[in-house]
Structures are given as C-alpha cells and as structure tokens.
Amino acid sequence: MLQNDLLIRAALGQPVSRTPVWVMRQAGRVLPEYRETRARAGSFINLVTNPEMAAEVTVQPVDHLGVDAAIIFSDILVIPEAMGLPYTMDEGKGPFFPSTIETLEDVEALQTTGIAQHLNYVKEALEITLHKLENRVPLIGFAGAPWTIFCYMIEGKGSKEFNKARKVLISQPELAQALLAKITTATIEYAQMQVNTGIHLFQLFDSWAGVLNTEVYEKSILPHVERILAAIQPQIPTTFFAKGAHYALPLMKNISANVIGLDWTIDPRNAREILPGKTLQGNLDPALLYGTDQEIVKSAHAMMDKFGNAPYIGNLGHGVYPDIDPRKLKLYIETIQTR
Amino acid sequence: MLQNDLLIRAALGQPVSRTPVWVMRQAGRVLPEYRETRARAGSFINLVTNPEMAAEVTVQPVDHLGVDAAIIFSDILVIPEAMGLPYTMDEGKGPFFPSTIETLEDVEALQTTGIAQHLNYVKEALEITLHKLENRVPLIGFAGAPWTIFCYMIEGKGSKEFNKARKVLISQPELAQALLAKITTATIEYAQMQVNTGIHLFQLFDSWAGVLNTEVYEKSILPHVERILAAIQPQIPTTFFAKGAHYALPLMKNISANVIGLDWTIDPRNAREILPGKTLQGNLDPALLYGTDQEIVKSAHAMMDKFGNAPYIGNLGHGVYPDIDPRKLKLYIETIQTR
Numbered sequence: 001m002l003q004n005d006l007l008i009r010a011a012l013g014q015p016v017s018r019t020p021v022w023v024m025r026q027a028g029r030v031l032p033e034y035r036e037t038r039a040r041a042g043s044f045i046n047l048v049t050n051p052e053m054a055a056e057v058t059v060q061p062v063d064h065l066g067v068d069a070a071i072i073f074s075d076i077l078v079i080p081e082a083m084g085l086p087y088t089m090d091e092g093k094g095p096f097f098p099s100t101i102e103t104l105e106d107v108e109a110l111q112t113t114g115i116a117q118h119l120n121y122v123k124e125a126l127e128i129t130l131h132k133l134e135n136r137v138p139l140i141g142f143a144g145a146p147w148t149i150f151c152y153m154i155e156g157k158g159s160k161e162f163n164k165a166r167k168v169l170i171s172q173p174e175l176a177q178a179l180l181a182k183i184t185t186a187t188i189e190y191a192q193m194q195v196n197t198g199i200h201l202f203q204l205f206d207s208w209a210g211v212l213n214t215e216v217y218e219k220s221i222l223p224h225v226e227r228i229l230a231a232i233q234p235q236i237p238t239t240f241f242a243k244g245a246h247y248a249l250p251l252m253k254n255i256s257a258n259v260i261g262l263d264w265t266i267d268p269r270n271a272r273e274i275l276p277g278k279t280l281q282g283n284l285d286p287a288l289l290y291g292t293d294q295e296i297v298k299s300a301h302a303m304m305d306k307f308g309n310a311p312y313i314g315n316l317g318h319g320v321y322p323d324i325d326p327r328k329l330k331l332y333i334e335t336i337q338t339r
Numbered sequence: 340m341l342q343n344d345l346l347i348r349a350a351l352g353q354p355v356s357r358t359p360v361w362v363m364r365q366a367g368r369v370l371p372e373y374r375e376t377r378a379r380a381g382s383f384i385n386l387v388t389n390p391e392m393a394a395e396v397t398v399q400p401v402d403h404l405g406v407d408a409a410i411i412f413s414d415i416l417v418i419p420e421a422m423g424l425p426y427t428m429d430e431g432k433g434p435f436f437p438s439t440i441e442t443l444e445d446v447e448a449l450q451t452t453g454i455a456q457h458l459n460y461v462k463e464a465l466e467i468t469l470h471k472l473e474n475r476v477p478l479i480g481f482a483g484a485p486w487t488i489f490c491y492m493i494e495g496k497g498s499k500e501f502n503k504a505r506k507v508l509i510s511q512p513e514l515a516q517a518l519l520a521k522i523t524t525a526t527i528e529y530a531q532m533q534v535n536t537g538i539h540l541f542q543l544f545d546s547w548a549g550v551l552n553t554e555v556y557e558k559s560i561l562p563h564v565e566r567i568l569a570a571i572q573p574q575i576p577t578t579f580f581a582k583g584a585h586y587a588l589p590l591m592k593n594i595s596a597n598v599i600g601l602d603w604t605i606d607p608r609n610a611r612e613i614l615p616g617k618t619l620q621g622n623l624d625p626a627l628l629y630g631t632d633q634e635i636v637k638s639a640h641a642m643m644d645k646f647g648n649a650p651y652i653g654n655l656g657h658g659v660y661p662d663i664d665p666r667k668l669k670l671y672i673e674t675i676q677t678r
Contacts, residue, residue, distance in 0.1 A: 160499060163660055166626040210583075213603050213624040213656075215641075244549075246585050247604040264552050265586040285552040287505040302554075317552075321502055 004137045007069045008200055011237035011258045011279050013311045019304070020068035021336045022140070023329065024241075025319030026061040027073040030326045033060045044089045048075050051124035058129045062137055065330050066337070069138045069201070072129060072194075074122055076144030076205060080153050082118040083110045083186050087152075100156040107178045112185040116193035126197040141199035143191055145206035145242070146183040146224040153179065161211045169212075169220060176220070184224040188231045195235050202232045203239040203261070210244015217248045222255070229256035239281060243318060249274045264317025268306040279311035284332070286316045289324045293331055300335040343476045346408045347539055350576035350597045350618050352650045358643070359407035360675045361479070362668065364658030365400040366412040369665045372399045383428045387414050390463035397468045401476055404669050405676070408477045408540070411468060411533075413461055415483030415544060419492050421457040422449045422525050426491075439495040446517045451524040455532035465536040480538035482530055484545035484581070485522040485563040492518065500550045508551075508559060515559070523563040527570045534574050541571045542578040542600070549583015556587045561594070568595035578620060582657060588613045603656025607645040618650035623671070625655045628663045632670055639674040 002008065006020035028034045034057050041047035048054060058073045077087050077095055087097045101107060116123070129139055152158075154165040169176045191202055204225065212221065229238050233256040241261025242248055252260050253275060262271050262282035271280055288299045304314075314336035320329055341347065345359035367373045373396050380386035387393060397412045416426050416434055426436045440446060455462070468478055491497075493504040508515045530541055543564065551560065568577050572595040580600030581587055591599050592614060601610055601621035610619055627638045643653075653675035659668055 158499070160497070163626065166624075167629045167660075167662075170626050171629040210604070213627075214606060215638075216624070216627075244583075244604075247606065265549070265583075267553060267586065285505075285555070287502065287509050288552075288555075290506045290510040299554075321506075323506075 002135050002138055002200070004068055007138050007140075007313060008237060010311050010313050011201055011239070013258070013279055019312055019314050019336050019339065021314030021333050022067040022069040022071065023061070023065070023316050023320050023333065024071075026065060026067055027057050027071060029322040030320055030324050030329055031060055031064055032326070033057075033064060044075075044091075048073070048078065049121045051121050051128055054121075054125035055128035055132055058125070058139075059132045062133065065326070065333055067137070067333060068337070069140050070129060070133060071140040071142065071203070072122070072126055072199070074125070074142070076142070076148065076207070077152060078119055078122065079115070079144060079149055079183065079186055079190060082115045082190070083112065083182070085110070085153055094158045095152065097152060097156040101153045101179060104175050104178065107175060107182060110179075110182050112182050113189070115186045115189040119190060119193065122190075123193055123197050126194060126199060130198050138200035139198070140201045140203055141191070141194035142203045142205060143187050143228070145204050145209070145228075145240075146180045146187065147209060147212070147221045148205065148207045149183045149187070150176070150180055151208045153183070162208055166211060169216065173220070180221070180224045184227050187228050191228060191232050195232060199236065201237045201239060203241060203259075204228060204257075206240070206242035206245065208244075209242035209248060212245070214247045214251070217245065218251050222248070222251055226255050232256075233258070241281070252278070259313060261315065262317065266317075268303070269308070272308060272310060276310075279313060280307060281313040281315050283315065283317040286318055286321050286324070289316075289320065289328050289332060293328070296328060296332055297335050300332055301339065304336065304339055341474050341477055341539070343407055346477050346479075346652060347576060349650050349652050350540055350578070352597070352618055358651055358653050358675050358678065360653030360672050361406040361408040361410065362400070362404070362655050362659050362672065363410075365404060365406055366396050366410060368661040369659055369663050369668055370399055370403055371665070372396075372403060383414075383430075387412070387417065388460045390460050390467055393460075393464035394467035394471055397464070397478075398471045401472065404665070404672055406476070406672060407676070408479050409468060409472060410479040410481065410542070411461070411465055411538070413464070413481070415481070415487065415546070416491060417458055417461065418454070418483060418488055418522065418525055418529060421454045421529070422451065422521070424449070424492055433497045434491065436491060436495040440492045440518060443514050443517065446514060446521060449518075449521050451521050452528070454525045454528040458529060458532065461529075462532055462536050465533060465538060469537050477539035478537070479540045479542055480530070480533035481542045481544060482526050482567070484543050484548070484567075484579075485519045485526065486548060486551070486560045487544065487546045488522045488526070489515070489519055490547045492522070501547055505550060508555065512559070519560070519563045523566050526567050530567060530571050534571060538575065540576045540578060542580060542598075543567060543596075545579070545581035545584065547583075548581035548587060551584070553586045553590070556584065557590050561587070561590055565594050571595075572597070580620070591617070598652060600654065601656065605656075607642065608647070611647060611649060615649075618652060619646060620652040620654050622654065622656040625657055625660050625663070628655075628659065628667050628671060632667070635667060635671055636674050639671055640678065643675065643678055
C-alpha cells in the first residue's frame with residue numbers, strides 16, 4: 001500500500017534500495033511553513049490540540065524536506081495531561097505543571113482509563129494526516145517513556161538532572177513504582193489507539209534516561225518500557241530511543257523494539273557490536289548542521305560509514321535545532337538518501 | 340611528609356594499604372559546619388574570595404567526614420572573572436555573566452596575564468589550608484577545563500545543552516579556537532600558581548564535555564586540555580574528569596593525566612579495559628545516597644568490585660547533592676575505606 005516503505009523495510013531488517021531518513025523535530029521549528037501555522041494557532045498547546053493544524057505541520061516536512069516518513073506533531077506531555085495533570089507551555093521556558101505528584105494519594109488520584117478518549121484530538125490528527133499523506137510515506141506515532149513522564153510529573157518542569165525525581169525513585173520505591181506502572185498503563189492505551197488509527201511505526205522516547213545508571217535502569221525502569229513495547233510490537237514495528245543512555249545499550253538487546261535510536265555521543269560501530277540484531281537509527285550531532293555544506297556532507301558520509309551495511313535508518317542524534325537553515329537540513333537528508 | 344599519602348600513592352599507581360576516598364563537593368553543601376560559615380560569609384562569592392573562610396570550609400570535611408584529601412573550596416568561574424568577565428551567583432539560579440563573548444574583538448580584550456595575581460585570594464586560601472591541614476592529608480587544587488569555561492563565557496549562564504556555545508564552536512572555528520587558547524593560557528598560569536603554593540594533586544573538571552561528540556572533542560577540545568595537563572603533570576599528579584563524556588574515554592588513553600574520573604553512567608569494568616594504564620576515580624550515582632544504609636553499603640561494595648584491584652580512588656560520580664544526610668555520606672566514605 002505504501003508508495004515509499006523504506007522506513008518499514010529497514011525497521012524490519014529487510015533489504016532496501018537506499019537508506020531511509022527522517023529527522024526528530026522535523027515537524028516544526030526550522031520550516032517557515034511551520035512558523036506560519038504556529039502563528040495562526042496562537043500557542044503551542046493550541047497547535048497540538050487542533051487536529052487540522054497538527055496534521056498540516058506533520059505533512060510539511062514530507063513536502064518540503066523530502067523525508068521518508070512523517071511523525072505526528074504532538075507532545076509527550078499529553079499523557080500526564082490525560083491522566084489528570086494539566087500543563088502550560090511558556091515560550092522559551094518549556095512546560096510547567098501547576099500540580100505535581102507528591103504522595104501515594106496523588107498517584108491514586110491519577111486516571112489510567114479513558115486516555116484514548118481524552119486524547120481524541122490526536123486520533124483525529126492521525127486520521128487527517130493519513131488522508132493527506134495518501135500513502136506516500138509511513139506515519140510514525142510516539143509517546144514518552146515512563147521515566148521521562150515520571151520526571152515531569154514529580155518535578156513539574158524541566159531540570160538539568162532531575163534530582164527530585166531521582167530522589168523519589170531511590171528513596172520512595174513504592175510510590176515510584178506505582179506511578180511508573182500507572183503511566184505505563186495509560187501509555188499502552190494511548191499507543192494502542194495510535195496503532196488502531198493506522199500509524200505504521202511506534203517510537204518511544206526516553207528523553208531523560210541519561211541521568212540514571214545501569215542497575216537502576218535495568219531494575220526500576222526497563223520493565224515498564226518493555227511492557228509498552230511488547231504490547232505494540234506484535235502489531236507494528238517499534239523504535240526505542242533513550243537519549244544519553246549509552247550505559248543502557250547492552251540492556252536493549254532483548255527488548256521488544258525493532259529499532260534502537262542512538263544519540264550523537266554513541267559510536268555506531270560500538271552500538272552495532274552491542275546490538276547485532278537491531279536496526280539502528282541516528283545519529284549526527286545536530287550542532288554539526290551549523291557547519292559548512294562541505295562539512296555536513298563529510299560528516300554525513302563518515303557517520304554512514306560507521307553504521308556500515310546492517311539495517312539502518314538515517315536521522316539526527318536528537319531533535320533538529322530551531323535556528324538551523326532548512327536548506328542545510330535538506331542537504332543532510334539528501335546526502336543520506338543519495339549515497 | 341604527608342601523614343596520609345594514600346591518594347597520591349593511588350594516583351601514581353603505587354600500592355596502598357586501603358582505598359583512599361574523597362568526594363566531589365565535599366567542601367560545602369551537606370555539612371552543617373559549612374552552612375554556618377556560608378551564612379557568616381553572606382554570599383557564595385564572598386566565601387570564595389575570603390581566604391580565611393574558604394580555608395575553613397576546605398578543612399571541614401577532613402575533620403567531620405574523615406576523607407583522605409581536602410580539595411580547595413573555590414569556583415571554576417574565577418578564571419573568566421580574572422580574564423575580565425565578572426559574574427554574579429544567585430542562590431538557586433546559578434552563575435550569571437552580564438557580559439559574554441560575541442566577537443573576535445571580545446576575545447582579544449580578554450586578559451591572559453596577571454591571572455595568578457588577580458587570584459591571589461586563592462593562593463592565600465591554599466596557604467591557610469595547608470597550614471590548617473598540618474600535612475594530615477593531601478590538598479587537591481583544581482580548575483575548569485577550557486570547553487566548560489568557554490560555555491559560560493559564550494552563554495553567560497548554565498544551559499541544558501549549551502547549544503549557543505556549540506554553535507560558535509562549529510560555525511565560528513577561528514573565534515572558538517582563539518577563545519579556547521586564551522582560556523588555556525590563563526588556566527595554566529592559575530594551575531601553576533596552585534602548584535607553586537603547594538597543592539599535592541591537580542584536577543581539571545570538564546563539566547560540560549557530555550554535550551559534544553568524539554570527533555569534535557578530539558580535534559577542537561582535547562588539545563587544549565592536554566596543554567594544561569602536560570604543563571602540570573611533570574610537577575604533581577593530575578586528574579581529568581569529563582562529566583558525561585563516555586564517548587571520549589578512548590581519547591584519554593594518552594593524555595597527561597594520572598587519574599581519570601568517571602561519572603556514574605560509566606561501567607568501571609569498561610573503563611579499566613579502555614584505560615589500562617590510568618588510576619580510576621569515582622563513581623557511585625550520587626542519588627543512591629538517598630537509599631537506606633543497607634543499600635548504600637551494598638552499592639559501594641558492588642562498585643568497588645567493578646573497579647577491581649587496579650589503582651583506584653573512591654569518590655562519587657559527581658558532586659554530592661545538598662540534601663544528602665551527612666551521616667549517609669560518611670557511611671559511604673567509611674564503607675570504601677574499610678573494605
């Protein structure tokens with residue numbers, strides 16, 4: 001059905017005629033077309049919750065950057081919102097939760113049912129996007145991983161090392177595990193709704209995994225991650241991206257993810273050795289797109305050489321920065337596609 | 340001369356009767372004695388610039404925690420200050436530089452001479468500390484590594500990923516290299532003053548190394564680090580600690596550091612394999628000190644098992660958190676010392 005199924009084939013480890021590529025944060029930020037829609041929306045949250053406009057910005061990078069997949073424009077924080085913790089998003093300041101989780105009673109008060117219904121605007125955005133895409137490229141759905149959502153629910157905002165969340169994880173294991181389990185349950189319902197609506201691949205983002213350590217990640221976090229991935233993988237291919245979690249790569253060998261995303265600090269050759277059975281995705285340092293055209297092409301080629309010939313999906317090592325010239329981003333994408 | 344020279348012996352790879360241990364941020368934060376002195380000082384910067392009080396808090400952990408080394412109480416940002424960029428320190432908000440580096444002219448205006456003279460208060464603090472220590476334990480001196488200082492001079496404050504500094508590093512290589520070279524020159528003068536005053540070991544902290552990548556670190560950053568270490572190592576043992584820079588460990592094989600500090604995400608067994616000739620230092624996740632006594636002892640033992648029998652200095656994987664119970668920190672220290 002898909003006219004371009006390179007991403008899915010690569011995710012499944014099947015042969016591809018060329019390397020597929022998409023870019024984290026491709027929907028938004030760098031494109032003038034995005035800024036125009038964003039201005040019309042009035043606020044980030046308006047844009048996320050308006051299915052028509054969310055679909056519009058989701059499709060823009062397919063049209064203007066030529067990427068091999070669309071990823072639904074949304075936010076990982078719709079899950080705490082659906083569970084009963086609403087947030088605001090101040091420009092340049094990041095998310096803020098007026099209420100946070102402090103006690104076991106707070107955890108008990110959180111919703112884990114009716115999540116899909118609450119997030120019906122995402123379902124509608126997915127439907128409109130699928131219609132607009134007309135099967136040109138696959139549509140990626142996503143959610144935040146339990147630890148990352150936990151961080152925001154405990155701290156109420158971004159943080160350098162999420163020390164408060166880590167303190168709760170270590171010193172109040174019962175509360176922490178109860179909260180992680182509830183987030184996981186809600187996320188599975190959300191991911192299942194995305195699958196039912198027709199996404200072609202599901203990516204789980206553990207944006208704050210980097211502040212933990214091997215033992216804690218293995219014992220306290222990974223079982224929740226695996227519950228989500230194992231629920232989805234029998235239906236569509238899955239990707240797990242744990243930013244900063246170089247230490248956790250060996251733990252990912254047997255998780256229910258077809259694809260492992262790598263941040264820019266990981267040497268793809270090491271990741272290949274550690275994870276021989278997985279498709280790898282990534283991983284140029286997004287800051288290298290500040291370089292000259294020549295440097296970008298050289299860096300992209302050097303990166304691809306390190307990934308070698310095993311199954312691979314081109315991407316950056318994290319989201320593209322807002323002030324990157326879209327022409328340079330396109331150059332990076334085309335360099336990977338035409339090699 | 341030193342009554343307890345375990346740290347120096349371990350740094351030099353010589354046999355020791357037991358493992359020496361000190362803790363990053365041991366001078367300050369957790370001790371009630373520190374808070375008392377800090378309150379008298381009125382502000383953080385008053386405390387840093389008052390030699391008598393800085394010496395007082397430097398010695399406190401030797402008396403109250405029983406650590407095997409003192410580390411001078413100071414701040415890595417005294418270097419930009421001495422070069423001509425003063426900063427303020429707001430409680431709970433971190434450092435702030437009213438002026439930052441934007442142009443090559445700004446770089447040219449920076450001082451690289453008279454650094455030791457400008458930082459005479461550090462020299463005095465070192466002298467008073469050495470007098471108070473009466474050769475009980477070694478005194479560690481330190482400075483921030485060029486990249487970390489560069490980040491603050493460009494951004495003017497802390498940041499999650501120092502994107503502005505990384506942009507300058509990639510897109511304005513001439514300006515960046517000129518600035519890094521000047522920071523390096525100033526830091527060497529500062530470190531040399533510390534050596535001349537009588538410190539026993541010098542540690543260079545690259546706190547923001549984690550946001551870079553292997554190629555950039557090797558080509559653009561490490562040569563400056565090496566210039567500093569190579570200037571000091573012929574005189575006293577040196578330690579290099581690049582937080583988050585797991586990717587750079589293989590590059591540290593041949594640098595002029597006796598000791599490599601590890602953050603808590605690094606598996607000591609991997610580091611031993613990568614750096615067989617170095618003494619290693621670290622590396623428990625500081626958040627694990629929020630655990631029970633039993634958990635702390637268990638974690639400390641598991642960590643020591645991973646470091647094995649090669650030269651080793653006990654520490655945490657980063658600075659101790661301010662709200663850790665000093666009794667638990669002491670338990671961690673004694674667990675390492677008595678094994």
